Amino acid sequence: MAAGDSTVLHLSSQTTGLTARVHPLVIFNVCDSYVRRPDQAVRVIGTLLGSVLADGTVEIRNCYAVPHNESSGQIALDVEYHHNMLLSHQKVNPKEVIVGWYSTCFGVTSGSVLFHEFYSREVSNPVHLTVDTGFSNGQASIKAYVAINLSLGDRQLAAQFQEIPLDLRMVEAERVGFDILKKQSVDKLPSDLEGMEASMERLLALIDDVYKYVDDVVEGRAPTNNNIGRFIADAVASIPKMTPSAFDKLVNDGIQDQLLLLYLSSITRTQLSLAEKLNTAAQIL
Amino acid sequence: MANQTTAAAAVARSFLQAASSEDVVPPLRVVQIEGLAILKIIKHCKDLSPSLVTGQLLGLDVGSVLEVTNCFPFPMREEDDEVEAEGANYQLEMMRCLREVNVDNNTVGWYQSTLFGSYQTVELIETFMNYQENIRRCVCIIYDPSRSNQGVLALKALKLSDSFMDLHRNNTFTGEKLREKNLSWVDIFEEIPIKVSNSSLISAFMTDLEADLPVTQCDFDRLQFSSSPFVERNMEFLIECMDDMSAEQQKFQFYYRNLSRQQAQQQAWIQKRRAENMARKAAGEEPLPEEDPLNPIFKPIPEPSRLDSFLITNQIANYCNQVNGVAGQNFNRLYLMKALQDD
Numbered sequence: 001m002a003a004g005d006s007t008v009l010h011l012s013s014q015t016t017g018l019t020a021r022v023h024p025l026v027i028f029n030v031c032d033s034y035v036r037r038p039d040q041a042v043r044v045i046g047t048l049l050g051s052v053l054a055d056g057t058v059e060i061r062n063c064y065a066v067p068h069n070e071s072s073g074q075i076a077l078d079v080e081y082h083h084n085m086l087l088s089h090q091k092v093n094p095k096e097v098i099v100g101w102y103s104t105c106f107g108v109t110s111g112s113v114l115f116h117e118f119y120s121r122e123v124s125n126p127v128h129l130t131v132d133t134g135f136s137n138g139q140a141s142i143k144a145y146v147a148i149n150l151s152l153g154d155r156q157l158a159a160q161f162q163e164i165p166l167d168l169r170m171v172e173a174e175r176v177g178f179d180i181l182k183k184q185s186v187d188k189l190p191s192d193l194e195g196m197e198a199s200m201e202r203l204l205a206l207i208d209d210v211y212k213y214v215d216d217v218v219e220g221r222a223p224t225n226n227n228i229g230r231f232i233a234d235a236v237a238s239i240p241k242m243t244p245s246a247f248d249k250l251v252n253d254g255i256q257d258q259l260l261l262l263y264l265s266s267i268t269r270t271q272l273s274l275a276e277k278l279n280t281a282a283q284i285l
Numbered sequence: 286m287a288n289q290t291t292a293a294a295a296v297a298r299s300f301l302q303a304a305s306s307e308d309v310v311p312p313l314r315v316v317q318i319e320g321l322a323i324l325k326i327i328k329h330c331k332d333l334s335p336s337l338v339t340g341q342l343l344g345l346d347v348g349s350v351l352e353v354t355n356c357f358p359f360p361m362r363e364e365d366d367e368v369e370a371e372g373a374n375y376q377l378e379m380m381r382c383l384r385e386v387n388v389d390n391n392t393v394g395w396y397q398s399t400l401f402g403s404y405q406t407v408e409l410i411e412t413f414m415n416y417q418e419n420i421r422r423c424v425c426i427i428y429d430p431s432r433s434n435q436g437v438l439a440l441k442a443l444k445l446s447d448s449f450m451d452l453h454r455n456n457t458f459t460g461e462k463l464r465e466k467n468l469s470w471v472d473i474f475e476e477i478p479i480k481v482s483n484s485s486l487i488s489a490f491m492t493d494l495e496a497d498l499p500v501t502q503c504d505f506d507r508l509q510f511s512s513s514p515f516v517e518r519n520m521e522f523l524i525e526c527m528d529d530m531s532a533e534q535q536k537f538q539f540y541y542r543n544l545s546r547q548q549a550q551q552q553a554w555i556q557k558r559r560a561e562n563m564a565r566k567a568a569g570e571e572p573l574p575e576e577d578p579l580n581p582i583f584k585p586i587p588e589p590s591r592l593d594s595f596l597i598t599n600q601i602a603n604y605c606n607q608v609n610g611v612a613g614q615n616f617n618r619l620y621l622m623k624a625l626q627d628d
Contacts (some may be wrong), residue, residue, distance in 0.1 A: 025328055031487045032355070036387040059326070063387045078385075086377060086380050091360035093332060133486060150441040200621065247623075253620045258612045261516065265612075267607035268523070272598050275534065 020058045020127055020144040026102075027142065030131045033065035034104045042070070042107040045115060047082060048129060049089060049096040058099050058127050062089065068115075075111050077118060100127030101146075116147055128161065142166060165246075225253045302457035313477060314349040316424055317444040319501060320483045321354045323440065329358040329431045336361065339397040341376065343389050346422050350480075354424075355388050396426040401515075401522050401607070405474070405599045413445045414453060424477065431515065442477040449473050473595055516611055523604040530597050 026048065037044050046065040052058050064085050069076040087098060101119045103112060112128065119126040125146060132141045145161040210232060216223050322342070330338055340358035344351065357379050359372070384390045394416065399403070404427050429439035445453075446478040562572040 023328070025321075025324040028324055028487055029415075031484065031490060032319075032321050033386055035484050035486060038387065064382075067385055074390075081382060082387060088379050088382070091375060092329070092358045110415060124421070200617070246393075251619055251623050255616070258615045261608055261612045264520075265608045268527070268601060269605050272601060273374060276598065 018056055018058060018125075018127075018146055019165045019167060020060060020129075022060045022129070022142070022144075023062075026060050026063045026129075027131065029063050029065075029103055030104060031133065034131075034133045037065075038067075041068075044075065045103050046101065047086070048100040048102055048127065048285055050099040051095060051097065052099065060099060060127070060129070062093075062096055063102060064089065070111060075114050077115065087112040087192055098123045098126070102131060104131050104133045116161075120147070127164070138182075163226075173180060312349060313351055313422055313424070313444060316351045316353065316426075316477050317478050317480045317482050318353045318426075319355070320481060320487060322353050323481065325356050325358075325430050326396050326426065326440075327430075330428050333361070333398075337398050337400065339395055341379075341392060342394040342396055342424070343380075343383070343391060344393045345389055345391060346393060351393055351422060351424055351477075352482075353393060353424075355383065358382070392420060393422070394420075394424040394426065396428060398428050398430060401429070401431055401519055401599060401604070403522055403603075405596045405603070407596065410445065410453065410473075410596075413529065414450070417445070417450065431518075440479060442479050444475045444477055446473065447476045473599060516608065519604055519608055519611070523601065523608070526597055526601045527603065530601065533597060 030044070030046065033044050033046060046063050046064050048060050049062040049064075050058060050060040064229045066082045066085070067078045086098065098119070098124075101115060103115070116126065116128055119128075127143045128147070130141075130143050131147070132143075144164050144166045146164055148160045148162050213228070214232065217229075322344075326340070329340060338358060338361070342353050343355045343357070344353040346352075361377060380390055395412070409425070413423070415424065423444075425443045427441045427443060462576055558573060565572055
């Protein structure tokens, strides 16, 4: 390819190497603002807040909707609102900066280019997130794009929206409640013991699966796979080998520690009820 | 005709009845939170932990259900006088902006994060009273990020009980009043069950997006064995609280001792007066009054407020509950380990 040849369309073919990570809060927020949009609006536009990590990954942590107007070819965005919300959010968490913008429609439309230009004035290389609330493909699709400039020689022709890999990431505490958040309505929050029960059930299911797989392989029903075999062997071998007496002692010590804790807390509670009776029931006069 | 008029009269009466019974508020039974609000609360408390943060809850008050549909965090406040106005401005600004995107603009309470469950303080009660003056029903949501590391979603909705609020308004916490109302330390806060609701769009999205993993990271966290740092901190707090509690009890003992000493003094003085009066009567003079309000031994000693001890008691109970919960979990883990080893 001749360099500097003005008749060849110069596409920057290198991938940007950018990936985006989205916290589920952002998706919840987007869906919520879509549900609450004013009646005449077809889609919702908003700003994405987050941070850019050292390796170039864009982490999208928060977002807010911005009122906009899209009527008969005219596009208007409420810039003042956008700035006000940005300032308010930064008062709470000054580390979150604008990293892009979102819109709730499938794919990139012509109007989006103008919005994208506006956001690229705020931050270099903004990420454009589309959340398909219409489920046009029959499934939920969330895509992230960055704009690459197409240039013909020295002139800027257009901006190509190139998709970048997106990763839906969750923090621990959110994972804990994730089952709750998935359903439409849950009647009560699970207590800690119920959570333990669920975890152990899942572990049991996993162990059963592994058992069945090993049985299948031994009987020849499933193809052997050395890697999986090695993994299973490693997992089983990672149970520490101890003499049964030493292990029993360990477990008993643990149990006794826990019993001690329970005893202490029960004694404290008894003491509390006694003290309360004495305090309020005592009457000298 | 008569039927119609009586029917109309009946309708009119029932309307009047409805209008007059509007003041009766159905008791709050359940708090319904949207997943969005929960996620926001978790994120905010976790980002800024270990410092304690607060925020405002927005939603609707419908019958016996308090719906929380959105929330926004408050910025960290340094102890500065001029920041007070800024804080109020921030709140107004946020409410206005949220109103523009059709979010419910109605404050229904506030949330705060806590460390190891140590949230029962006098400030909490005061904030409650402040809120209660403006809003008919408000709730406080407490989130504990340290407990969530143990694999539990530690979210609680609290409300002050009505009897306690009445007492607080009169600002009397003496033993008599409390016995009258039969109020003990469990009655200060009422915990309200939480229900989670999500719009269908979100549930559709989440079910679609979430890879169907048989085991999630939170299971790994739950089955992990090292809960000792958490238990240690909990016990430390518990011990501190017990110290506070014993200080309070000493205060009471001191008060009672003073009271009984004062009574003894009063008796002695009255005896002396009576003796004097006998002598005077014998001498034919006017008897002196039996009471002397100017004498300092008749001054009533103020009884110390029991509010602090109640709060401390509540706190201790909370810690005990937490320790119980963790101990229960640890038992499970220990038995699990034992079973694995036997295989």
